[in-house]
Amino acid sequence: MKVIKIDKNDWTRGIDKSRETYQLFGPVTDKNQSVFKQLGKDAYPEMGRTDTIMSPKSVLFPQTEKILTASLDESVENHHIMQMPETDTTPRAVIGIRPYDAKAVQLVKLNFDTPEYRDTYWCDAYEATTFVGLAVNQPSASDFSTSMGSGPFAEEGLDLLLVDLDDHYLAKVLTPKGETFLDGAGFNGTADTDASLKTIQGMKEAAEAAITSLVPTDKLKEKSLLDLHGAPFWEDTAFSCINCGTCTFVCPTCWCFDIQDETKGKSTSRFRNWDSCMSPLFTMHGSGHNPRGEKTQRVRQRFMHKLKYFLDKYDQGSMCVGCGRCVEKCPVNIDIRSICNTMNSYEPQK
Amino acid sequence: MNTYTKKIRELASNLLKEGKVDLVIGFKEGTVPMATAPGIARTPEEADGFVWDANCSLNLTNYLTNKKEKIGIIAKGCDSRSIVNHIIENKISRDQLHIIGVPCTGMVDKNKIRGLFEDEITEFKEEGDVIRVKTGAKELTIDKQEYLRGNCRTCMHRNPVIHDDLVAEPVVEQKLADPFKDVKAIEAMDADEKWNHFENLLSGCIRCYACRNACPLCYCPTCFVDEANPQWVGKGQDPTDIRTFHFLRAYHCAGRCTDCGACEDACPMDIKVRDFTRKLVKDSFEIYGWEAGLTLDQRPPLDTFKPEDPDDFIK
Amino acid sequence: MGNLLEHMGIEKDRLHFSWISSAEATKFVDVVTKVSEAVNALGPNHKLVKNAG
Known part of the structure; x- marks a missing residue:
């Protein structure tokens, strides 16, 4: 295990140097809000910012992505044949990604990179990306990542973990990709590895202890899927839901998309756009039948997928990393923590 | 506990006890600071969960659409006007409702x-x-x-216009020298400035449709943006499609919008979508002398025709 | 509708409303001429035009 010390005075120089090899993404302020964006030439990641509204999932999975194109001009060779557009797979680096968001990428990977199917667009982007994480020294009140198999200093899915120590960062090298990034940026300050790891461990424990939001998940696995599905609490849980897509769009693990074709003149393109299981349209069949036509069914679907179906299918924890974005942003304050609690403690009436 | 909360619980609890309504819709305490959660009470005990503070900003009329039960509902001035709209547009009948009016001193931004x-x-x-x-x-x-929220600062109807109970004495209505200052600021721009203003306004939009879904006026079974046959609007992040959604949604609210601000409250990206609807509120007022949702006896101007309607836009 | 379009930055002269009977050929010609002159004066429109495809 290698640890590098990065003096904050060298930070901007290193970031600039890394631009020679990488397209950079990071948290920036846009109209008073913190968002993850591709960084322009003069922009630097704002490492001190609180959590971003939107997760960095769009770096690998843009909200609108062109996946195929074709020409409708019959004088052109291969007209009407869909082809992959040119995609950019040059190296990119996500700077300042939170540990729970990096864990989320690993969960999404289970869906886009399977033994049977490989989603070229997502996987190519994933392979091109280096994840430079920033440990969370002061977790927010709605952060419940430690309950969801992640945590403020969790390393899963990261290539590098930066730990902020006021005047410098300690960079824990987790993968060869991480090491390459440090080389590319010219960060090579040596640190006493044992002492640094000890410091990081101490800060990790303090940060984990600072998380006040603890959500029990221990019984979800043993609960019967059908009992939970038929539980009476969904009606009341769903009452206030207005069926917007906020929770699904801000969620770092929501991966569903819709396919749309658009034609202009002689050129046509196929896009995929983020979709949301909160929308009645999501499950509308061509026949007109809608298996999830009622709001309660849709709300149940979202939480059952996150906390039960996913767990049963992959046995890799739940499909929630505890970032707290949906808790903060839901217009009607539907709180996944309370619902998880209810599900975890649910006993069917005999 | 503040006096509003106390009175709301008492009134709601009595309604349920006396069997006058099947359920009461109100606000319950949120799980994070500055959040409240719309909720229902079916028993007098459940009515003890209701709260009132300056974060009860959503419009509960949204939950009335096509309901069959007899319902008690908590309503601020703007919400009560939306209820009037709902009654006029036959989305609920007056006899089904017991309106607990809340004289409002504004909700916070x-x-x-x-x-x-x-x-x-x-x-x-x-x-x-x-x-x-x-x-x-x-x-x-x-x-x-x-x-206060932008719409509360320019509100002229803080007291419910229709109610069966009031939780307190009516509050003094605001007197504003110019309630449409914000709209006029945009009107004063030239065409390109206006275009850029809205381009910048909508730049963060993620098309989650929280604005539409929080709006009590948006009750169409299938919204025009969701319609697939024919498809009116592209569904991706193209700025033209985003603009088309916001512009047309706003226009569907012409003469109906009570400026309750639920759209802006619900927006996760803090987009001031009222910049569209405010223009319609102003035009309705200036062209037809109309403020939405003040009376059960008159239909909104855009769903009626009168020979004396202004027609100077026709050349 | 015209007012809201204008409010969001579409030039007023791009949208015209007129009431012409099928018997009013002269008025029709007159209106169409005026509309084309007004729109020509503004030049090509780039707003609300989608470029992707």
């Missing part, structure tokens, strides 16, 4: 308050016209009137 702090808010306490807000690092006492 959460994002503006959050903007005062670097770190996150841990406590929000309202004491009359003063609000105490705490974060990990500091505590501030602010004047509620200074931090």
